[in-house]
Amino acid sequence: MQSMPRPQSENTFQVAFKIPDAWVKMADEIATAMSQPGVTLTRTDALRAALWGGLSDLHERHVTRKGGKSKR
Numbered sequence: 001m002q003s004m005p006r007p008q009s010e011n012t013f014q015v016a017f018k019i020p021d022a023w024v025k026m027a028d029e030i031a032t033a034m035s036q037p038g039v040t041l042t043r044t045d046a047l048r049a050a051l052w053g054g055l056s057d058l059h060e061r062h063v064t065r066k067g068g069k070s071k072r
Contacts, residue, residue, distance in 0.1 A: 023047075 028062040 024043065027043045027046040027050070030050075031043050033039040034046065034049075035041045
């Protein structure tokens with residue numbers, strides 16, 4: 001099976017932090033559920049999607065709606 005292609009970006013940063021074991025298990029389950037024939041999603045894909053969704057939501061609620069400005 002083929003892995004999901006990663007987006008090319010010149011502005012990426014590697015971040016390392018610890019997460020609970022339960023989150024790792026959830027990410028594995030999500031990756032399995034989201035995978036399709038010929039495209040296998042990984043734990044990292046699931047965590048990246050969750051992080052993006054959460055960041056987008058928080059940005060909308062706390063920056064955009066309040067008229068604040070992003071620092072990046």
